[in-house]
Amino acid sequence: MSSPAVLRNRLLWPVLALVALLVxxxxxxxxxxxxxxxxxxxxxxxxxxxxxxxxxxxxxLGMTLVIATRGIDLSVGAVAAIAGAVTCTxxxxxxxxxxxxxxxxxxxxxxxxxxxxxxxxxxxQPIIATLVLMTxxxxxxxxxxxxxxxxVDSPTYREVGAxxxxxxxxxxxxxxxLGLVALVTRKTxxxxxxxxxxxxPSASRLAGVKARTIIWxxxxxxxxxxxxxxxxxxxxxxxxxxxxxxxxxxxxxxxxVVIGGTSLAGGRYSLTGTLLGALIIQTLTTTVYTIGxxxxxxxxxxxxxxxxxxxxQAPIRIRVRQGVPA
Amino acid sequence: xxxxTVAPEAxxxxxxxxxxxxxxTRFLPVIATFVVFVATFGVGSVRYEGFASGQVMANLFIDNxxxxxxxxxxxFVILTGGIDLSVGSVVALSxxxxxxxxRAGWPAWLTxxxxxxxxxxxxxxxxxxxxxxxxxxxxxxxxxxxxxRGLCFVISVESVSIKDPTFRDLATGSIELPGGVTxxxxxxIALLAVVAAVYVLHLTRFGRTVYAVGGSESSARLMxxxxxxxxxxxxxxxxxxxxxxxxxxxxxxxxxxxxxAVGMELDAIAAVVVGGSLLSGGVGFxxxxxxxxxxxxxxxxxxxxxxxxxxWWTKIVIGGLLLAFIALQRVIVRRS
Numbered sequence: 001m002s003s004p005a006v007l008r009n010r011l012l013w014p015v016l017a018l019v020a021l022l023v024x025x026x027x028x029x030x031x032x033x034x035x036x037x038x039x040x041x042x043x044x045x046x047x048x049x050x051x052x053x054x055x056x057x058x059x060x061l062g063m064t065l066v067i068a069t070r071g072i073d074l075s076v077g078a079v080a081a082i083a084g085a086v087t088c089t090x091x092x093x094x095x096x097x098x099x100x101x102x103x104x105x106x107x108x109x110x111x112x113x114x115x116x117x118x119x120x121x122x123x124x125q126p127i128i129a130t131l132v133l134m135t136x137x138x139x140x141x142x143x144x145x146x147x148x149x150x151x152v153d154s155p156t157y158r159e160v161g162a163x164x165x166x167x168x169x170x171x172x173x174x175x176x177x178l179g180l181v182a183l184v185t186r187k188t189x190x191x192x193x194x195x196x197x198x199x200x201p202s203a204s205r206l207a208g209v210k211a212r213t214i215i216w217x218x219x220x221x222x223x224x225x226x227x228x229x230x231x232x233x234x235x236x237x238x239x240x241x242x243x244x245x246x247x248x249x250x251x252x253x254x255x256x257v258v259i260g261g262t263s264l265a266g267g268r269y270s271l272t273g274t275l276l277g278a279l280i281i282q283t284l285t286t287t288v289y290t291i292g293x294x295x296x297x298x299x300x301x302x303x304x305x306x307x308x309x310x311x312x313q314a315p316i317r318i319r320v321r322q323g324v325p326a
Numbered sequence: 327x328x329x330x331t332v333a334p335e336a337x338x339x340x341x342x343x344x345x346x347x348x349x350x351t352r353f354l355p356v357i358a359t360f361v362v363f364v365a366t367f368g369v370g371s372v373r374y375e376g377f378a379s380g381q382v383m384a385n386l387f388i389d390n391x392x393x394x395x396x397x398x399x400x401x402f403v404i405l406t407g408g409i410d411l412s413v414g415s416v417v418a419l420s421x422x423x424x425x426x427x428x429r430a431g432w433p434a435w436l437t438x439x440x441x442x443x444x445x446x447x448x449x450x451x452x453x454x455x456x457x458x459x460x461x462x463x464x465x466x467x468x469x470x471x472x473x474x475r476g477l478c479f480v481i482s483v484e485s486v487s488i489k490d491p492t493f494r495d496l497a498t499g500s501i502e503l504p505g506g507v508t509x510x511x512x513x514x515i516a517l518l519a520v521v522a523a524v525y526v527l528h529l530t531r532f533g534r535t536v537y538a539v540g541g542s543e544s545s546a547r548l549m550x551x552x553x554x555x556x557x558x559x560x561x562x563x564x565x566x567x568x569x570x571x572x573x574x575x576x577x578x579x580x581x582x583x584x585x586x587a588v589g590m591e592l593d594a595i596a597a598v599v600v601g602g603s604l605l606s607g608g609v610g611f612x613x614x615x616x617x618x619x620x621x622x623x624x625x626x627x628x629x630x631x632x633x634x635x636x637x638w639w640t641k642i643v644i645g646g647l648l649l650a651f652i653a654l655q656r657v658i659v660r661r662s
Binding site for chain 1: 464472473477605640649656
């Protein structure tokens with residue numbers, strides 16, 4: 001390939017897609033980029049994108065690491081629903097918000113351990129192993145809320161999803177996790193070890209990498225991310241809806257990861273790509289509203305953009321795959 | 327057609343050749359599924375009066391005819407190691423197209439043809455993209471899922487009822503079987519689809535190539551098998567089955583609605599897995615998937631007979647069953 005380096009960069013197409021979407025928004029609504037400070041809170045369309053995209057970004061971060069080990073976690077939506085259900089039920093029965101959130105995180109960590117156990121110890125295909133919890137998880141969430149939508153009135157809890165510290169607290173949490181993950185995986189050998197497990201688990205094990213522990217860890221991390229995202233979603237509306245909280249968010253998260261250039265075949269991942277992917281997904285949703293596309297064709301629009309971005313990246317992927325025999 | 331005499335089960339021996347040639351091992355998952363089906367049905371018969379009747383059995387087929395057809399199509403895709411997440415949305419799209427065309431006064435036969443063509447066409451497009459661009463099936467069919475669901479909303483946001491006399495006759499008509507048991511035409515169509523699938527999978531070159539691609543795509547290609555045709559073909563079959571399932575669903579509901587069949591792709595995948603197919607491809611039987619659907623249906627019937635149990639228990643039980651079957655498959659695979 002004699003094309004310049006910038007054209008070969010994996011992140012080129014996601015960046016272009018995001019810029020194109022933003023430009024489209026500005027053309028239609030010139031005030032799109034305007035921000036205003038009110039009561040120490042920033043407001044504006046861009047802030048909305050960040051705030052609404054926070055849960056997707058968080059889940060996509062966990063998903064990125066799982067996918068880097070050649071896995072996938074379909075259960076994150078159900079786990080998010082469970083986290084909201086546990087916390088709201090606990091608060092509604094007179095408990096403290098912090099304890100409730102702690103309980104939810106602990107339970108979801110156990111669910112992550114369960115997924116990790118199925119994948120790393122029993123050696124079950126990730127897509128199936130997590131399908132179990134995806135199916136059963138919503139049932140469990142319904143069991144916890146007894147099929148009701150539990151509403152709570154807790155100012156502390158509300159802060160997580162709807163609070164502001166100049167920027168929305170939700171996005172601050174997500175960005176903090178992003179920074180933490182970037183630091184831990186890229187400044188230490190952990191990221192490389194994760195990628196090596198994704199390329200070839202048995203070879204990594206023979207080379208002395210604790211493949212099983214690493215796989216186990218990423219599933220627990222994904223579940224914890226899902227749990228915090230679940231708290232954001234339910235705290236934003238101060239209610240737990242076992243049926244609809246986090247519905248299809250696993251699909252959005254996987255899309256975000258893939259759009260960001262992380263291969264579903266495992267072995268390499270890009271956190272910046274995931275951030276871009278999550279922003280694209282959320283900007284897409286916002287764009288649909290701002291440029292006045294009829295809500296009826298939102299999904300068609302989304303499907304077309306997803307396919308387009310995937311196809312743009314496709315030739316690069318084929319070349320990469322040819323180097324590594326399947 | 328010179329490879330016709332090769333036994334269809336040969337490609338299913340994965341990794342350890344020879345060891346899996348023993349016939350019982352290969353059928354074990356399907357037999358296990360059947361045992362679970364008999365057991366769950368047995369539990370129902372013991373606990374509830376009137377459960378062990380021919381009509382309850384027939385109702386299993388009537389209520390799940392569309393799911394049987396979906397699971398058949400899904401089996402093809404999963405046998406090649408792919409996955410099709412779009413089936414539920416294509417079902418909804420099919421009910422929507424059918425309802426809208428019939429409301430506009432189109433003849434019933436033309437409606438059926440158009441619906442089947444749209445379903446197959448979507449499958450063809452997805453299969454082509456998966457094969458040509460090497461994008462993961464998971465992502466492409468996920469986009470297909472959004473697209474089909476989106477097209478439903480484009481046609482109409484509201485539920486459209488079907489008043490066409492031909493469809494109504496088909497839906498309400500019933501066939502009397504010996505013993506006073508009645509079934510619908512939908513059941514007959516679903517069973518025909520199963521028979522056709524078994525024929526294609528085990529008695530044609532296409533079917534054997536499906537198993538070969540699932541076993542090892544590169545080996546199949548090196549053997550000179552037409553992997554391209556098969557890899558795209560299974561998505562066309564799945565699309566066709568989804569459209570057919572959608573037609574059966576529109577007979578069952580007598581309406582077209584954008585929010586029909588949400589999450590049905592998971593039921594279909596669950597049925598295929600419970601039926602003993604491996605998601606990595608190459609191992610599985612259509613009959614297993616059919617029994618898988620019946621197991622899921624029986625659990626739902628059990629829970630509705632119980633009355634006091636809430637519907638969310640269905641999900642938990644299905645999740646548990648999935649787990650049990652995966653564990654069983656692991657044991658079998660490790661032994662061989």
